[in-house]
Amino acid sequence: xxxxxxxxxxxxxxxxxxxxxxxxxxxxxxxxxxxxxxxxxxxxxxxxxxxxxxxxxxxxxxxxxxxxxxxxxxxxxxxxxxxxxxxxxxxxxxxxxx
Amino acid sequence: xxxxxxxxxxxxxxxxxxxxxxxxxxxxxxxxxxxxxxxxxxxxxxxxxxxxxxxxxxxxxxxxxxxxxxxxxxxxxxxxxxxxxxxxxxxxxxxxxxxxxxxxxxxxxxxxxxxxxxxxxxxxxxxxxxxxxxx
Numbered sequence: 118x119x120x121x122x123x124x125x126x127x128x129x130x131x132x133x134x135x136x137x138x139x140x141x142x143x144x145x146x147x148x149x150x151x152x153x154x155x156x157x158x159x160x161x162x163x164x165x166x167x168x169x170x171x172x173x174x175x176x177x178x179x180x181x182x183x184x185x186x187x188x189x190x191x192x193x194x195x196x197x198x199x200x201x202x203x204x205x206x207x208x209x210x211x212x213x214x215x
Numbered sequence: 216x217x218x219x220x221x222x223x224x225x226x227x228x229x230x231x232x233x234x235x236x237x238x239x240x241x242x243x244x245x246x247x248x249x250x251x252x253x254x255x256x257x258x259x260x261x262x263x264x265x266x267x268x269x270x271x272x273x274x275x276x277x278x279x280x281x282x283x284x285x286x287x288x289x290x291x292x293x294x295x296x297x298x299x300x301x302x303x304x305x306x307x308x309x310x311x312x313x314x315x316x317x318x319x320x321x322x323x324x325x326x327x328x329x330x331x332x333x334x335x336x337x338x339x340x341x342x343x344x345x346x347x348x349x350x
Contacts, residue, residue, distance in 0.1 A: 138257055139225060140225065140228060168254075170253075170325075171258060171321040178316055185314060205325060205328045206324070207309030210310075211316065
């Protein structure tokens with residue numbers, strides 16, 4: 118997994134390439150813990166994300182809970198396969214998928 | 216039928232995935248189904264690695280069987296740790312808003328939703344969990 122961060126003006130975009138799984142999700146969690154201070158708009162770009170397991174969903178849910186307190190969060194470029202995982206788990210109702 | 220005997224460690228997840236994916240590719244498994252199986256394999260193997268022998272570690276066997284007519288694949292996980300039936304766990308409430316949702320607990324639920332059949336047995340000191348997915 119690779120995380121590409123773009124930030125400025127209270128906005129943060131994280132473009133994630135590869136797999137968000139049990140082994141890589143802690144790195145994403147750490148990145149969020151270090152980056153969300155002062156952020157009011159968070160965006161995940163999943164265009165190059167191949168796979169997300171429950172470990173990754175857990176991190177997205179944490180991020181959503183944090184952003185509910187300090188701004189908003191969007192998830193974009195979700196593939197059909199990942200969308201199905203969001204739908205099965207009810208994440209499609211929790212996340213703002215654009 | 217192919218089997219992989221491996222120490223149940225999260226660090227071995229990549230090896231388990233490679234083993235399963237190689238078998239699925241041989242069976243011409245569609246990508247979408249392969250991803251759903253990968254998800255299930257990750258959840259089950261990581262559960263075994265984290266809990267079966269806690270705080271020690273121990274062995275696990277992963278077996279992949281493709282039906283002769285290619286219509287389904289069965290993946291069996293065997294460990295000799297504490298008896299644990301993942302199917303006994305109640306499902307999370309997926310209709311709750313983000314703030315009420317529990318962090319975690321989704322893994323087994325995803326497995327139940329994406330696999331066509333799941334069977335659990337505890338036989339002679341072994342947990343045996345078999346996932347079936349139609350191809």
